[in-house]
Amino acid sequence: MYQIIKQILNTGIKTEAPPQPDEALRVEAQNLQEEILRHLGSALAIRHVDAGSCNGCELEIHALNNAYYNIEGLGIHFVASPRHADMLLVTGPVSRHMEIALKRTYDATPDPKLVVAVGDCGCDGGIFGESYASCGKISNVIPVDIAVPGCPPTPIALLQGILTAVTGGVKKEKDSK
Numbered sequence: 001m002y003q004i005i006k007q008i009l010n011t012g013i014k015t016e017a018p019p020q021p022d023e024a025l026r027v028e029a030q031n032l033q034e035e036i037l038r039h040l041g042s043a044l045a046i047r048h049v050d051a052g053s054c055n056g057c058e059l060e061i062h063a064l065n066n067a068y069y070n071i072e073g074l075g076i077h078f079v080a081s082p083r084h085a086d087m088l089l090v091t092g093p094v095s096r097h098m099e100i101a102l103k104r105t106y107d108a109t110p111d112p113k114l115v116v117a118v119g120d121c122g123c124d125g126g127i128f129g130e131s132y133a134s135c136g137k138i139s140n141v142i143p144v145d146i147a148v149p150g151c152p153p154t155p156i157a158l159l160q161g162i163l164t165a166v167t168g169g170v171k172k173e174k175d176s177k
């Protein structure tokens with residue numbers, strides 16, 4: 001027993017020291033949450049639709065859901081049904097066999113709804129363009145509020161696009177009154 005205690009004392013603490021809190025990060029997160037609450041008055045529910053992407057954009061959307069970005073803590077969460085969604089986050093290009101499904105998903109989302117087109121493919125068709133198999137960009141099929149370029153866009157770029165859509169969406173509502 002004495003040997004074990006002696007070894008513990010001699011070894012000391014070997015784990016990495018925890019990082020110091022970064023106040024700048026806290027301020028950014030609070031700002032973001034305040035922005036969402038100010039504009040929506042509640043949480044933001046997003047329905048993700050893969051309309052025909054190569055899945056590169058999906059990997060970044062998955063990364064956005066990592067604890068590192070804390071989007072749940074900011075009031076943003078993904079939902080399984082468009083009927084529960086405020087926003088559609090659509091990756092593209094829209095393949096022909098997804099055209100009707102995307103239109104139906106858009107119709108099933110309650111108004112007022114926001115649409116964010118993700119990636120170069122979602123913005124302008126990207127490397128796939130328009131062809132017998134592809135409708136090209138998302139706005140060729142449904143109305144789009146914000147287009148986030150990049151192949152693929154980073155999680156932070158996605159978050160920026162989502163927030164921009166939220167801000168503009170409320171402005172659109174106010175303008176129509």
Ligand code: SF4
Pocket residue numbers: 052053054055056057091092093118119120121122126127150151152
């Ligand atoms: S933008 Fe790039 S990563 Fe995203 S679906 Fe198109 S090719 Fe894939």
